[in-house]
Every structure is written in C-alpha cells, then in structure tokens.
Amino acid sequence: xxxxxxxxxxxxxxxxxxxxxxxxxxxxxxxxxxxxxxxxxxxxxxxxxxxxxxxxxxxxxxxxxxxxxxxxxxxxxxxxxxxxxxxxxxxxxxxxxxxxxxxxxxxxxxxxxxxxxxxxxxxxxxxxxxxxxxxxxxxxxxxxxxxxxxxxxxxxxxxxxxxxxxxxxxxxxxxxxxxxxxxxxxxxxxxxxxxxxxxxxxxxxxxxxxxxxxxxxxxxxxxxxxxxxxxxxxxxxxxxxxxxxxxxxxxxxxxxxxxxxxxxxxxxxxxxxxxxxxxxxxxxxxxxxxxxxxxxxxxxxxxxxxxxxxxxxxxxxxxxxxxxxxxxxxxxxxxxxxxxxxxxxxxx
Amino acid sequence: xxxxxxxxxxxxxxxxxxxxxxxxxxxxxxxxxxxxxxxxxxxxxxxxxxxxxxxxxxxxxxxxxxxxxxxxxxxxxxxxxxxxxxxxxxxxxxxxxxxxxxxxxxxxxxxxxxxxxxxxxxxxxxxxxxxxxxxxxxxxxxxxxxxxxxxxxxxxxxxxxxxxxxxxxxxxxxxxxxxxxxxxxxxxxxxxxxxxxxxxxxxxxxxxxxxxxxxxxxxxxxxxxxxxxxxxxxxxxxxxxxxxxxxxxxxxxxxxxxxxxxxxxxxxxxxxxxxxxxxxxxxxxxxxxxxxxxxxxxxxxxxxxxxxxxxxxxxxxxxxxxxxxxxxxxxxxxxxxxxxxxxxxxxx
Ligand SMILES: CC(C)[C@H](C(=O)O)[C@@H](O)C(=O)O
Ligand SMILES: CC(C)[C@H](C(=O)O)[C@@H](O)C(=O)O
Numbered sequence: 079x080x081x082x083x084x085x086x087x088x089x090x091x092x093x094x095x096x097x098x099x100x101x102x103x104x105x106x107x108x109x110x111x112x113x114x115x116x117x118x119x120x121x122x123x124x125x126x127x128x129x130x131x132x133x134x135x136x137x138x139x140x141x142x143x144x145x146x147x148x149x150x151x152x153x154x155x156x157x158x159x160x161x162x163x164x165x166x167x168x169x170x171x172x173x174x175x176x177x178x179x180x181x182x183x184x185x186x187x188x189x190x191x192x193x194x195x196x197x198x199x200x201x202x203x204x205x206x207x208x209x210x211x212x213x214x215x216x217x218x219x220x221x222x223x224x225x226x227x228x229x230x231x232x233x234x235x236x237x238x239x240x241x242x243x244x245x246x247x248x249x250x251x252x253x254x255x256x257x258x259x260x261x262x263x264x265x266x267x268x269x270x271x272x273x274x275x276x277x278x279x280x281x282x283x284x285x286x287x288x289x290x291x292x293x294x295x296x297x298x299x300x301x302x303x304x305x306x307x308x309x310x311x312x313x314x315x316x317x318x319x320x321x322x323x324x325x326x327x328x329x330x331x332x333x334x335x336x337x338x339x340x341x342x343x344x345x346x347x348x349x350x351x352x353x354x355x356x357x358x359x360x361x362x363x364x365x366x367x368x369x370x371x372x373x374x375x376x377x378x379x380x381x382x383x384x385x386x387x388x389x390x391x392x393x394x395x396x397x398x399x400x401x402x403x404x405x406x407x408x409x410x411x412x413x414x415x416x417x418x419x420x421x422x423x424x425x426x
Numbered sequence: 427x428x429x430x431x432x433x434x435x436x437x438x439x440x441x442x443x444x445x446x447x448x449x450x451x452x453x454x455x456x457x458x459x460x461x462x463x464x465x466x467x468x469x470x471x472x473x474x475x476x477x478x479x480x481x482x483x484x485x486x487x488x489x490x491x492x493x494x495x496x497x498x499x500x501x502x503x504x505x506x507x508x509x510x511x512x513x514x515x516x517x518x519x520x521x522x523x524x525x526x527x528x529x530x531x532x533x534x535x536x537x538x539x540x541x542x543x544x545x546x547x548x549x550x551x552x553x554x555x556x557x558x559x560x561x562x563x564x565x566x567x568x569x570x571x572x573x574x575x576x577x578x579x580x581x582x583x584x585x586x587x588x589x590x591x592x593x594x595x596x597x598x599x600x601x602x603x604x605x606x607x608x609x610x611x612x613x614x615x616x617x618x619x620x621x622x623x624x625x626x627x628x629x630x631x632x633x634x635x636x637x638x639x640x641x642x643x644x645x646x647x648x649x650x651x652x653x654x655x656x657x658x659x660x661x662x663x664x665x666x667x668x669x670x671x672x673x674x675x676x677x678x679x680x681x682x683x684x685x686x687x688x689x690x691x692x693x694x695x696x697x698x699x700x701x702x703x704x705x706x707x708x709x710x711x712x713x714x715x716x717x718x719x720x721x722x723x724x725x726x727x728x729x730x731x732x733x734x735x736x737x738x739x740x741x742x743x744x745x746x747x748x749x750x751x752x753x754x755x756x757x758x759x760x761x762x763x764x765x766x767x768x769x770x771x772x773x774x
Contacts, residue, residue: 157615225583235573267505302675
C-alpha cells in the first residue's frame with residue numbers, strides 16, 4: 079500500500095511536545111508515513127505576520143490527513159490565530175464533524191464520586207463549520223460609552239442535516255443506539271427549531287435509534303451528575319465546545335481528550351488534534367501529557383481505514399493508563415510517549 | 427414598618443408546589459407581607475392565549491419584589507412562555523444582574539470526589555438583559571433544504587459596564603476578592619473584546635480585587651475539577667445560564683440552587699426564583715425540593731434590606747441540610763417546607 083501523506087502542524091506551546099510523541103507512536107505502529115511539518119502558529123505570525131496563506135492552505139489540501147498540536151499564545155491578541163489559522167482550517171477543509179469521544183478508561187481517576195468506567199462512554203458529534211463560529215458580527219463606536227458589539231450565529235439546513243445524519247449513523251453502530259440533541263431551543267428559537275426539526279425529520283430513517291433532547295444547561299449538569307444518560311450527542315459548534323471540555327473533565331482531564339475534525343465526504347483531509355490548548359504555562363517543561371494526541375492519532379488511523387492499527391494504539395494507551403494506577407505517575411511527556419510506543423511495537 | 431408588597435407567580439409544574447413552601451417560610455420569619463398571586467404560565471396561555479399582557483406587566487412594576495416558581499410546559503412550543511413571559515419580565519424589569527450563588531453547604535452530597543464545602547463557595551453574576559437572549563435573529567425558507575436560521579448576540583457598553591461594575595463591588599466585599607471574567611474572547615471576538623476591555627477599564631477602581639479570565643470551555647472544566655479557583659464570576663447571559671447549572675450540579679443539585687434577577691438601580695422590582703425549571707415529570711407528586719425556592723426567598727429578604735431575616739432563613743436551611751445527612755431523606759415537598767419553617771420560627 080502507498081505511503082500515507084501526513085501534514086503535521088505542531089503549533090504553539092506544548093503542541094510541539096505532544097506532536098513529537100504522537101509521531102513516535104505512529105511510526106511504531108508500522109504504517110508507512112510521509113510527513114511534512116508546517117511551522118504555523120505564533121512564532122511564524124510574529125516573524126512574518128502570516129497565519130495561513132492561501133498557498134499553504136492549497137498545499138494542505140493535498141494530504142491524506144493533518145495532525146495538529148495546539149494553536150494559540152498569549153503574545154497574540156485573542157482570536158487572531160484561532161480565527162485565521164485553526165478555525166480557518168476547520169471551515170475551509172469542511173470539517174463539519176468535530177468528533178470527540180468522552181470515555182472513562184479503566185484506571186483513570188475521575189473527579190466524579192462513585193463513577194465507574196462504564197458510566198462514561200459517549201461520543202460527542204459537534205458541528206464544526208457553522209453557528210457563532212462563523213465569525214459574523216461587528217462593532218460600532220468601539221471604546222466609547224455607545225459601543226455595541228454583535229455576534230451572529232449562522233445555521234443552515236444543509237449544515238445541520240449533514241451532521242445530524244452523521245450522528246444518527248454513529249448512534250446506529252453503537253450498542254445503546256441513543257442520540258441526544260443538545261441545544262437551547264427555548265431561547266435560541268430560530269436555530270433551535272431548525273436543529274430539532276432536522277432531528278425529527280431524519281429519525282424515521284434510523285428507526286433503531288432512540289432520540290432525546292436536552293437543553294445545553296441541563297445537559298451540562300447531567301454530564302456531572304448523570305453521565306450515563308448519554309450515548310451519542312449531536313450539537314452545535316459552541317455548545318459542543320463547552321460540553322466536550324466538561325466531558326474531558328469527567329473522563330479524567332484534558333490530558334486524555336482526543337478529537338477529530340472530520341470531513342466525512344473526504345473532499346479534503348481531516349485533521350486530528352488533542353482537545354487541549356497550547357498551555358503556555360507548562361510549555362517546554364516536559365509536563366504535558368501526550369496521551370490526548372496519541373489517541374487522536376488512533377482516531378486518524380481509524381479514519382484512514384487502518385482499523386487494526388488504530389485499535390493497537392488505543393489498547394496501548396489503555397494498558398499504559400492501567401499502569402499509571404500502579405504508580406507510574408510523574409513521567410515526563412517523552413517518557414509517556416516512549417512507554418506507549420514500546421507497547422505499540424510489542425516491546426512492553 | 428410598612429408591609430412588603432409581593433407579587434407571586436407560581437407558574438407551571440412544580441413551580442406552584444415549591445412557591446407554597448417558600449411563602450410558608452416567609453410568613454414564619456415574621457415580616458409583614460401583602461402578597462398577590464398571578465396565574466401566569468401554561469394554563470393561562472392555553473385558556474386565553476395570554477403570556478404576559480402590558481397591563482399585568484404594568485401592575486407588577488408596583489410591587490416591592492416578585493417571587494417566581496417555574497415557567498414552562500411541554501404542551502407549549504419551546505420558547506413561547508420563556509420568551510414572552512420569563513425573559514420578558516427579566517428584560518422589561520431591567521434585571522441586569524442574574525445573581526446565582528454556588529455554595530456547597532456542609533452535609534450536602536456533591537458528585538465531586540474529595541471536595542469539601544470550603545472548596546465551592548462562589549457567586550456567579552450573570553448578565554440578564556443582553557446577548558443571545560435578546561431574541562434577535564430570523565429564518566428564511568423554513569422547512570426547505572435552503573433554510574437558514576440566525577441568532578444574534580447583542581451587547582452594549584452600557585449593558586456590560588453596569589454588570590461588570592456590580593460584580594467588582596460584590597468581589598470587593600468578599601474575603602478572597604477575586605473576579606473572573608468568563609467568555610469566549612478567542613471566538614466571539616467582538617463581544618469578547620468589549621467584555622475584556624470593560625473589565626480592564628474598571629479594574630483600577632477596585633485595586634483590592636484580583637481579576638482573572640477563563641474561556642467558557644475551560645471554566646466549565648474547572649468547575650468540575652478545580653472549583654476552588656473561583657470566587658466571583660462575571661459573565662454573559664448564555665454562558666451564565668450554562669455555568670450556573672454546572673454550579674448547581676457540583677453544589678449538590680438543582681434542588682438547592684437559588685437565584686435573584688436583580689435590578690440594582692431599583693427602578694423596578696427584582697424577581698427571585700429557583701434555578702430549576704417546572705420539572706413536569708415530577709410535578710404534583712410532592713417530590714420537588716423546595717429548598718432552592720426557600721433560599722431564593724432569603725436572597726429576596728436580603729435585597730429588601732431585611733438582612734437579619736435573610737440570615738435566619740439561610741441558617742434554617744443550613745441546619746435542615748445537616749439533618750438530612752443524619753437520615754432525613756425521603757421527605758415530601760411539604761415536609762421539607764414544614765421542617766425549615768419550624769426552624770425559622772424557632773420551633774426546632
Ligand atoms: C482554540 C479554540 C478556538 C477551540 C474552539 O473553540 O473550538 C478550542 O477550544 C477547541 O475546542 O478546539
Ligand atoms: C427557562 C430558561 C429560559 C432559563 C434561561 O435560559 O435563562 C433557565 O434556564 C434559567 O437559567 O433561568
């Protein structure tokens with residue numbers, strides 16, 4: 079089989095550290111990879127003013143997949159790297175599914191009392207190309223007492239339907255076959271109505287899937303006190319952003335939360351990244367947990383049809399986590415990467 | 427002293443049940459109350475099509491305070507009662523501070539492991555009259571493949587400044603004197619910028635207050651795994667909605683979460699209500715916990731300057747909760763109300 083062409087964007091802060099470990103594991107799993115690094119992020123922005131040029135974007139379209147570390151640095155005003163680089167990639171490459179499993183691995187400490195691994199096992203299907211993330215809005219009389227600032231959430235039948243359909247298909251594949259729409263239909267009446275009607279309309283195509291609805295506020299509460307309520311969740315870009323961070327918290331922390339920005343139609347490469355950010359406070363200290371990135375690599379392998387290799391990486395992580403329980407705490411980023419790599423190569 | 431003129435809106439579902447108990451406690455605390463009930467909510471809507479008439483609204487302006495149970499019923503399409511009744515009250519009566527304490531009472535079971543009462547003691551100052559709650563937005567080609575639906579977040583310097591100033595003043599009164607702005611400045615760049623600049627501009631007026639910033643996604647995570655980070659939070663209407671439900675979850679559940687919709691300028695009555703909804707699934711069964719309403723009554727007393735009485739109600743609740751620990755579970759709505767009433771009147 080031909081090599082997999084991978085674009086790597088380590089990005090800022092701990093991004094570069096965790097990506098190194100992700101690539102190490104990827105190599106060990108024995109797939110033929112041809113990777114090219116792109117030094118996008120804060121450093122490049124400061125040096126050249128460039129966030130993401132049309133040329134680089136065009137080049138990125140030619141890869142089979144993208145592995146991204148983290149984007150963002152306090153030296154850059156909020157929004158610039160996010161909007162012009164990270165979100166631009168998600169939007170231009172039409173990553174309309176932002177897939178975020180929330181799963182408590184055996185051996186992981188959850189902040190929730192009396193919660194067992196089986197209680198937290200869900201997949202959040204976050205829409206990735208619409209809503210408040212469109213960047214629409216404006217400001218008048220900035221800095222004066224008469225300033226007004228607006229943000230607009232843009233939602234389309236086209237955009238909602240495709241992600242809802244994907245979520246139904248995911249739910250149909252899982253043992254519990256339950257799909258929960260999370261929105262705020264009682265306040266965001268226009269967008270909420272579109273989402274709810276879309277779910278209602280598609281439901282008959284998946285008679286085996288049970289559907290449910292929760293407002294974002296109630297769902298956030300249930301994540302904490304009744305996480306077993308959820309199997310597959312489909313939700314808007316912003317609500318998905320919030321709820322997956324709660325998901326990361328209950329499933330043992332941001333160090334373990336993986337994500338895939340997926341283009342299910344494969345008209346452009348999908349992009350895999352840990353849910354965590356660049357964490358400038360701990361950057362360069364070898365303190366970052368690369369597990370989220372390694373699990374994102376597993377998601378990438380799965381997306382590329384390398385299911386056996388994906389399963390091997392996920393199993394290696396699961397085994398590594400059980401060892402942590404037995405007192406392997408305090409490892410550096412490299413050490414965790416090495417340990418998981420050894421398991422993947424069959425050396426542990 | 428003259429009687430307190432109170433408008434009571436029991437509302438839907440368990441709203442009527444919990445309000446009965448709140449009034450019982452209010453009577454027992456020995457303040458002179460003159461109360462008038464308004465049967466607003468789903469029943470009235472079905473009978474007359476009315477949600478909130480201009481006449482009733484005008485009448486409500488004449489009271490010293492409003493006590494509200496819960497609004498909303500599945501028989502009414504989402505948004506109608508919320509927008510035309512509950513949110514209309516908050517907007518028209520200029521409740522620009524939606525005050526929601528998040529406090530773990532000793533004896534309450536939190537879903538968080540290893541968490542002590544002192545770890546969760548914060549106040550969320552949620553903006554109450556702007557942002558996505560403005561109801562701005564629209565829909566084109568509803569029900570067709572070409573449908574688009576928008577929602578607009580409207581934010582003003584006037585609206586942001588007054589709530590930020592209130593939050594600073596609150597923070598200055600508390601031992602830790604820490605104020606955290608929660609927003610999503612890296613995506614909602616226009617509104618986020620307005621909020622962040624406003625906090626920065628007002629901070630020098632409160633040199634004793636430390637300020638911090640967290641994105642809504644990170645803050646939601648920290649509520650679960652590091653709640654001790656927070657003292658006073660100031661945030662947007664929607665983010666405040668979400669985060670206070672997480673707050674309710676970590677502080678022992680929605681049955682204990684109180685709120686005040688406050689008009690700090692006293693140009694109209696403030697309105698006090700439990701954070702929970704009408705819970706149609708358990709309505710009429712005596713299962714609802716009236717504690718959140720009783721704590722909202724305490725907030726109301728405090729707002730009316732009856733601080734001694736407010737403290738007495740809060741203490742009665744705190745004592746009642748400790749008794750629960752000792753095995754008083756399984757009480758009905760009435761029984762909990764009676765027990766707290768007895769303590770307030772000095773009979774327990
Ligand atoms: C960095 C930020 C723009 C991003 C988002 O809001 O989507 C992040 O929080 C995430 O969840 O991947
Ligand atoms: C019922 C609903 C409109 C309301 C809100 O979103 O504000 C509720 O969730 C609350 O928090 O009081």
